[in-house]
Amino acid sequence: MGFEVPFIGLLISLAFTALTGLYPGGIIVPSYLVLFIQEPARIAGTLIAAFLTMAVYRVSSGWLILFGRRRFVFLILVGGMWAFLWRQLLPAIFPVSLEFRVIGWVIPGLIASHLERQGIVVTTAALVTVTVLTAWVGLMMNLV
Numbered sequence: 678m679g680f681e682v683p684f685i686g687l688l689i690s691l692a693f694t695a696l697t698g699l700y701p702g703g704i705i706v707p708s709y710l711v712l713f714i715q716e717p718a719r720i721a722g723t724l725i726a727a728f729l730t731m732a733v734y735r736v737s738s739g740w741l742i743l744f745g746r747r748r749f750v751f752l753i754l755v756g757g758m759w760a761f762l763w764r765q766l767l768p769a770i771f772p773v774s775l776e777f778r779v780i781g782w783v784i785p786g787l788i789a790s791h792l793e794r795q796g797i798v799v800t801t802a803a804l805v806t807v808t809v810l811t812a813w814v815g816l817m818m819n820l821v
Contacts, residue, residue, distance in 0.1 A: 682820050683708035686811040693807050701807040702727075702800055703787035709780055710808045711815060723780045726759040727788035734793060749790055756786025 686708030694700055701707050713719045733755050737743065743751050760779040767778075779785060791800045 681818070682711055682811065682815045685814055685818075685820075686711050686807070689811050689814065690807050693803065693810075697803070699795060699799060699803045700791045701803040702791045703784075706784055706787050707804060707807040707811050709784055710804070711811045713780055714808075714812050719778055719780050722763060722778050723784055724788070726756060726763060726779045726785035727792060729759050730756040730785050730789035731792050734789065748793075749786075752790045752793070753783055753786035756784070756789055757782035759785055 683705075687705060690701055690704045690707055694704065710720055710723070730752055734743065734748070734752055737751070738748075741751070760782040763779045788800070788804070794800075795803075
């Protein structure tokens with residue numbers, strides 16, 4: 678699998694966003710998730726990190742002025758922090774957890790940004806829809 682599937686995922690994400698007005702956790706996020714479609718534990722770890730990022734944001738927004746770019750950068754940084762902690766601490770606690778990691782360090786923050794903006798149900802449904810559609814198109818073209 679080369680650059681074809683992420684490119685197809687990007688096109689599907691753009692078309693989905695143009696048709697529905699909903700973002701699937703960021704335009705590029707479904708493409709990354711499809712790259713790890715054979716490793717559902719990594720996808721689950723990424724979603725858990727995104728939900729933890731959103732929880733930290735909601736707690737922190739009571740004390741910090743977070744809106745616009747500050748909010749986005751805060752979510753990306755906190756998502757990256759969760760990814761780093763997940764990678765460093767989880768294997769020490771649970772030795773069999775090597776496959777239960779986070780995809781990238783930006784992806785949880787991107788997902789959390791859209792979870793916060795659009796809502797949990799809407800963003801999750803859009804993310805699952807575009808990811809599955811991208812995987813299906815990749816399978817039909819024998820790329821996945």
